[in-house]
Amino acid sequence: MFSLSSITSLLRPSLLPFRSPITLLTRSRGQLAPRKVKYLKRHKGRVPIPIGGSTRGTTLAFGDWGIRIRGNGMRLSAKQLTTAEDVIKRKLKVWKGAKVWLRCFPDIPVCIKGNETRMGKGKGTFEYWATRLPTGRVIFEIGGVPIREELARQILKQASSKLPCKMEFISRKTLPRLGRLLIEPPKPPKMPEDIVAAAEVAKSSSQIRATV
Secondary structure: OOOHHHHHHHHOOOOOOOOOOOEEOOOOOOOOOOOEEOOOOOOOOOOOOOOOOOOOOOOOOOOOEEEEEOOOOEEEEHHHHHHHHHHHHHHHHHOOOOEEEEOOOOOEEEEEOOOOOOOOOOOOEEEEEEEEEOOOOEEEEEEOOOOOHHHHHHHHHHHHOOOOOOEEEEEOOOOOEEOOEEOOOOOOOOOOHHHHHHHHHHHHHHHHHHHO
8 A cells, every 4th residue: 555665755854944933144244234033024113212311322432423313213224324334434544543333233124015005915025124213323433543523524424415314423522412402411519618618728737737
């Protein structure tokens, strides 16, 4: 009824590849894209609004000059970030040792359906990678070597023209931003006048003893 070859083929493990939930994507060396993701399709989501009081990511951390979002938060694609980064790198070639830092990374897949498509039949196909950035988030930083402020402004202004949002030039002295508000650092508490006077008297007396 059954031949020996058919029985051995049933007992043999399947030769089909095992489908892992982690999807591996092929990308070039300079492409802004994650190496692997668990799910290639994700919800659209919304741009976060900083209402918790945190100012993290609104000041410089590596370079001396940078740009951050001044207007409303935006969803930037990997192609837009790559274009702006190429402009900065091309202008920084004349400075040996100059560096550019990208403070965000496009790891959100964006799926698009064709025009005049009927409703249903699942989500659209993958189109590009993007990232959601709120107001005040730093995008690029430059530094590594001393660069004059005028030249840094000119370089970062050209990079800002490649992005679809209003940008702001910042330096090490720029205050952190919470949405559209600039957060000033807390001032040290003032000492009472009697304590200050007593400290001055003690200091003057110690100086007199040292001279004697």
